[in-house]
Amino acid sequence: MSRPRSRAVILPAIWLGVLFAFPFLLVFKLSLSDSALAIPPYAPQLDWGGGLAAIRAFLGALDFEMYARLTSDRLYLDAYLTSLKFAAGGTLIALLVGYPMAYGMARCKPGTRNIMLMLVILPFWTSFLIRVYAWVGILKPEGLLNAFLGLLGLEPVNLLYTSTAVQIGLVYSYLPFMVLPLYAALERMDHTLLEAAADLGSPPWKSFWQVTWPLSIPGVVAGCLLCFIPMVGEFVIPDLLGGPGSLMIGRSIWMEFFANRDWPFASAVAIILLFTLVLPIVLYQRQQARALEMAR
Amino acid sequence: MSLFKSHTRRWAVLAMGAAALALAACGGPRQDTLHIYNWSDYIDPALLEEFTKETGIKVVYDTFDSNEMLETKVLTGSTGYDIVAPSNHNLPRYITAKAIAPLDFAKLPNRKNLWPELMQRMEPFDPGAKYNVPYMWGTMGIGYNTAEIAKRLPGVTVDSWDVVFKPENLAKLKDCGVYFLDASEDMYAVALNYLGKDPNSKAVADYEAATAMLLTLRPHITKFHSSEYINALANGDACIVVGYSGDILQAADRAEEAKRGVEIAYAIPKEGSQVWFDVFAIPADAPNPEAAYKFLDFMLRPEVIARASNYTAYANANAAATSLVDEELRSDPNVYPTLEVFGRLFVTTSKDQTLIREVNRLWTRVMSGQ
Numbered sequence: 001m002s003r004p005r006s007r008a009v010i011l012p013a014i015w016l017g018v019l020f021a022f023p024f025l026l027v028f029k030l031s032l033s034d035s036a037l038a039i040p041p042y043a044p045q046l047d048w049g050g051g052l053a054a055i056r057a058f059l060g061a062l063d064f065e066m067y068a069r070l071t072s073d074r075l076y077l078d079a080y081l082t083s084l085k086f087a088a089g090g091t092l093i094a095l096l097v098g099y100p101m102a103y104g105m106a107r108c109k110p111g112t113r114n115i116m117l118m119l120v121i122l123p124f125w126t127s128f129l130i131r132v133y134a135w136v137g138i139l140k141p142e143g144l145l146n147a148f149l150g151l152l153g154l155e156p157v158n159l160l161y162t163s164t165a166v167q168i169g170l171v172y173s174y175l176p177f178m179v180l181p182l183y184a185a186l187e188r189m190d191h192t193l194l195e196a197a198a199d200l201g202s203p204p205w206k207s208f209w210q211v212t213w214p215l216s217i218p219g220v221v222a223g224c225l226l227c228f229i230p231m232v233g234e235f236v237i238p239d240l241l242g243g244p245g246s247l248m249i250g251r252s253i254w255m256e257f258f259a260n261r262d263w264p265f266a267s268a269v270a271i272i273l274l275f276t277l278v279l280p281i282v283l284y285q286r287q288q289a290r291a292l293e294m295a296r
Numbered sequence: 297m298s299l300f301k302s303h304t305r306r307w308a309v310l311a312m313g314a315a316a317l318a319l320a321a322c323g324g325p326r327q328d329t330l331h332i333y334n335w336s337d338y339i340d341p342a343l344l345e346e347f348t349k350e351t352g353i354k355v356v357y358d359t360f361d362s363n364e365m366l367e368t369k370v371l372t373g374s375t376g377y378d379i380v381a382p383s384n385h386n387l388p389r390y391i392t393a394k395a396i397a398p399l400d401f402a403k404l405p406n407r408k409n410l411w412p413e414l415m416q417r418m419e420p421f422d423p424g425a426k427y428n429v430p431y432m433w434g435t436m437g438i439g440y441n442t443a444e445i446a447k448r449l450p451g452v453t454v455d456s457w458d459v460v461f462k463p464e465n466l467a468k469l470k471d472c473g474v475y476f477l478d479a480s481e482d483m484y485a486v487a488l489n490y491l492g493k494d495p496n497s498k499a500v501a502d503y504e505a506a507t508a509m510l511l512t513l514r515p516h517i518t519k520f521h522s523s524e525y526i527n528a529l530a531n532g533d534a535c536i537v538v539g540y541s542g543d544i545l546q547a548a549d550r551a552e553e554a555k556r557g558v559e560i561a562y563a564i565p566k567e568g569s570q571v572w573f574d575v576f577a578i579p580a581d582a583p584n585p586e587a588a589y590k591f592l593d594f595m596l597r598p599e600v601i602a603r604a605s606n607y608t609a610y611a612n613a614n615a616a617a618t619s620l621v622d623e624e625l626r627s628d629p630n631v632y633p634t635l636e637v638f639g640r641l642f643v644t645t646s647k648d649q650t651l652i653r654e655v656n657r658l659w660t661r662v663m664s665g666q
Contacts, residue, residue, distance in 0.1 A: 035649060037389060037392045037393045037649065038371075038393050038394070039370075039371050039372070039373040039393055039394070039395055039580075040371060040372055040373055041371045041372075041393070073657070075657070075660060140533060141473070141533065142532070142533065161518060161519050243518075243519065244517075244519070244520050244663035244664055244665065247660070247663070247664050255656065255660070257368065258362070258364035258365065258368055259364055259480065259656050260652060260653055260656050261364075261367065261368065261371070261389075261649075261652075262649075262653070
């Protein structure tokens, strides 16, 4: 590695150290403590003035009890699985909806393209919370959706506080994160490749499958991971739109932290969540590195 | 020259900032700011202005919307607040954690105005009320949409927990919206009382029995939430809720203002219910306890606390203030219950960590319906 490059690595390393590694270690240490009724509400506390003996006593009091408890109750496993299920379903739907959107945008004239890009980003100008609340107004029993169905003479549906509502909320909120990387990948594509395929007698669907799709894979991977990773830990959407049946892991952490006032246990749940997400994050990193390599 | 000037100005600003910080940090008697952390929409702003005018102490007023949020913050330490307002059942936890300071009664001469019968109810959670000054109090009960209930349960008077705790009744109300509080300790207290058990039971088996009962109701419950029911009742999305008196009376007011023909009523069930207190306490690490005492004594004045009640529509714990509260409020048995009803109200006290964990685990079963 040449000198200027290694120096360039220092800044991101500091960034990662301060904003990720250090907080992670704090939370990890917390997850090895026991909850206590005190300020702050966990034990043991490290006595910095006590010297080596104090540090040894402190380390001796740490244990993996919280993790053992985590495995003894199916509740948490179920919450993880529910979260993964919602996130996987949401990502898949976002891909199915987002791909044609991005494809259409990429095929537009440059002027129209910018307007459409703007329209995709526009919702970010409103608070996320308000946008999710708007769905309460749409989905509630006397809401906009049922008023519309009534106009068409159809039976009203009861969606609010169901899993379907959570799924709708997830797809709606994260769709731009799917569309933007897909658009970036599709827009870069060389259209003469498709013409060449047509010249060689390939029907359009086959050209799509053999030319467009493989070229858009980096966008698909980036979009899916950008949706999947935050969806797993999502807290607000299931809280506002979901019924009590859709217990996701974000809610479990909230419950441990606030209702049970058990910081160590909440930390253990959060650490496990992080490990569940390490695999997709590593995949994402690797894909990004490869895309960089290809671009060079 | 101009460059030099702008530099000096910048330094001057920095120095002033540093001085302000230093002042805030040492927090001696010269600092006259009072930091209050209270429930949202829970005080008449005019009272705060009056306090400032009278004492010269500036009030910084922040709000929270759940006991859990408050306790988590206070137990983290160094909140910077001089007064916090937890509910009674959490108080023993604050006391054990040494998070709040015992009060010096000598600095609270107006404490004599407090209502002795009500103060007796504090014995289980703060004997002698050494750590708190009660602010408002109320009950837990049933809020309902009179027209919708009359349509679905003709001839039934809503005066018993039977209406919400019997599955055959609740099944008939399912289609018009049923909301329960998402507050495990409060919900179990009234459920245990309904089942004829001790609402402060320490036996897990009792909570399991209550869970079994709540699970039979679960299919008919639209949502568990501790504040959304106010709006839901007012705009007709919910026709029956188990909630707090003040919230439901607030929903009734909002429904009336909206003039959409929704009429909301509140009932304290005859089997008895929980009475709760929101109290003022001084954190152990309060930066300005002297100002906190002045404020507490100010709020203990009958004419002041009566106006606070008029604003919040809750009863206060000040016997001398009752006659000063708006006639409409003090004659409302849902706000100031009759002595007979009052006799059936119980208080809850806090549970140890293991029991809290068990109870919350059972509550999760109720909510997820498994």
